[in-house]
Amino acid sequence: MAYFKKSPWIIHYDATSCNGCDIEVLAALTPLYDVERFGIINTGNPKHADIFLVTGAVNEQNKMVVKNIYDQMPEPKAVIAVGICACSGGIFRECYNVLGGPDSVIPVDIYVPGCAARPEAIIDGVVQALGILEKKHLARKEARKQHDRIAAN
């Protein structure tokens, strides 16, 4: 048990979403849903975060921003695409400036559907991401062990 399950810190970035999902992400922090019960904190700082919530599709200007935030996050990390726009582009898929979901720029682990995604769905997405974090952590540990073994020989 590495306690990733107990303390997932999130960072949220609004790619090109219509605010609907963003507001729901924020609503999940507030008294009715109160995700801090599960130790979830919205850090706002990529270097502190474990889980990256992207809402909305990616466009020409923000694809670098999304990638930068992802790169700044320390391992292990997970990405959740929140809302239908972040899954596939949604209603804006045909717009000239929409490149598609964030998975066209960074690897996405969990897709949360909905327009707008309900806070319950977002919380569920985060909870599912926890398992992935734990797995990634173990894989990292294993890789390091193997690396050490090779180095020792």
Add this chain to the structure above:
Amino acid sequence: MIESQPTEIVTLDRLKDAVRIKWAAHARLVQIGCTKTAEDQYEINYSFDENLKFSNLRIVVNPATDRVPSISDIYWNAFFYENEVHDLFGITIEGMAIDFKGNFYRMAVKHPFAAPAGQKKS
């Protein structure tokens, strides 16, 4: 009918004078918007509001030959709309208060609204 919306068509060289009259009357600049009506014909609407009375100034331009003077020396906030019109329609606007030089929006397609109607995104 919610409200009447008179539109006055002005020529390019009279545009700034007409806008100055609006400024003198303390009209608020509501928006500047562009519409492509034909292949080389673009309408630009300058909308004003004077105590809930809406009115339009309209110029018709051809982006290939015409250069539109900026009104941002009269209405400072116009530079926002003008940069937008420039980026979306490729219309040259001269003398904007802050010129983003085509970087107001960074887009996958240059001047998307200037493309012939019906053309799909690549």
Add this chain to the structure above:
Amino acid sequence: MSVRLISALSFVVFAPLIGGLISGIDRRITARMQGRFGPPVLQPFYDVYKLLQKENVIARVRQNAYIDFYLLFVIFSGMLLFAGQDLLLFIFSLTLASVFFILAAFKGSSPYSLVGAQRELLLVMGYEPMVLFAAVAFYMATGSFWVSKIIVHPVLLIKLLPGIFLGFFYILTIKLRKSPYDLSTSHHGHQELVKGLTTEFAGPSLAMIEVAHWYETVFLLAFVYLFFAATPWLGALAVVVCYFLEILIDNVFARAKWEVAVKSSWLVAAVLGFGNVAVLYLLKGF
């Protein structure tokens, strides 16, 4: 001697446990004040344990060395206090610790951490006079700078030093990084400087900052206890009440600007701190 050593060592071992627990209870009470349920009480431990497992992303090579020294000096300051050493030494060591923290933040390349470091410097400037007044006043009241002497002083010191106590309580808000004075970094992410001082630190180094904060919480509360050392139960009560008030203050104030923080803490130091020292001077007639 050995008693002192045991006391200092048990500080090193138990302070993070107590500090973490206090932090957990703090978060729970805060949540309740905001109409929420709040995290488990052990949440801070989960957080730190998780942070230790994370990758340590470094922006500049030496920034983490400064954090090591920060933690080291925070622990050292606490040990001095718990070993009953010189109060002045404790204060200087604590200042040195903050200096290391600020240097670490200056090392970070993000403008947020730079502005955070500048604000922290101003805050240190703000609270330092009051801390010094406190040390002087303890000396005047008890005739010694040694914590071991102060703690066995038969008189309830709060009677002699009410101004100093209030002044110290005021700067406690700054030291504990509570709103309205959580200018340089805040527990809650929603701040104009993102995370201010700690913006550039990730994983294990962030965990060390967190642990250092727990140590700080414990010895700052121990400092509060000093005012009531003559009656231990009153001291314990005062510590609990003080911390609860800090949580309450955290929840009923908007964040102030640094000008206000510095000016007001100097005003507090000048009126309450200096005033109390002056009265003591007249009473004792040095």
Add this chain to the structure above:
Amino acid sequence: MSKRTIIPFGPQHPVLPEPLHLDLVVEDEIVVEAVPSIGFIHRGLEKLVEKKDFNEFVYVAERICGICSCIHGMTYCQGVEEIMNLQVPGRAKYLRTIWGEFSRIHSHLLWLGLAADAFGFESLFMHSWRIREKILDIIEETTGGRVIFGTSKVGGVRRDVTNERLKEISVLLKTYAGEIKEVTDIFLNDNSVKHRLCGVGVLSKDDALMLGAVGPMLRASGVAQDMRKLGYAAYNDIPVEPIIDQSGDCYGRCVVRIKEVFQAIDIIQRAVDKIPDGPIDMKVTGFPNGEFFARTEQPRGEVIYYIRGNGTKHLQRMRVRTPTFANLPAILKVIPGCSVADIPILLLTIDPCISCTER
């Protein structure tokens, strides 16, 4: 410390949930200049009119912004109805008004929370949003959606609410008004809040008007302009007096929004009393041909839809000018001279909605 540094503000920033980027040129924590760059959300949805027919486009219009979604959809529909000369049934008009005002309440409560967050008052943020959830419950119950209502359609509305339920909601709102007052009183009277708001970002009456500010921003500077005076939807029967404040600073904008929450509650209650019975939509035949600038009052200010049809099922042009777009130049003029600590609250007082702005 006196050398100039540049602090990037956004696009990813915890105070602003939305990507607006400002490069703040800072001297001693005093901002000398603010250079904006936008376009992080530009999708180009205005161009979608060429692919979706004018009835379908209502869905897109509602998703221009997730916070003021209802009024976006409604404005678009009003524009099309105006061109096609449709007489929308009275009940539909009233329902639009009621939902529009509900969305105003939820948007203003949301703003109050975010503003509290910007000046570091976390518990106030939580309590504002706690009450907002109750409003959202009513919205969800009557429309089916929490943030995107999906009730607008050309020629009316999609859902009806029974008169009994409307009466109950009206009573319910009375109790909520008390709770809202408890929270808003803190905004108006708390000294530490006043310290952060009063005198920050003062915009004079003339500046506000000539820089094209709209909505609460304009009204807080003492200009009584409210598009609801035009009398669209049911506002002909329910006259609205614009709420103004003379101060022009952040506090003034806060006061205007708070008063508007109570005004909205009042409007809903009056609308519930007057709502006529009858159908909620009408059959729409033919295609729009003509142009119209539809203007309505969003929570953030005047929104304007330019709709131009050419007699086919696809519109020729649809342009949205959203309130934030109009307010941004004004706030840029105000920023120089403020301290870094004031920037979040200054930006938030225009109630920025970047996804509206960039579309």
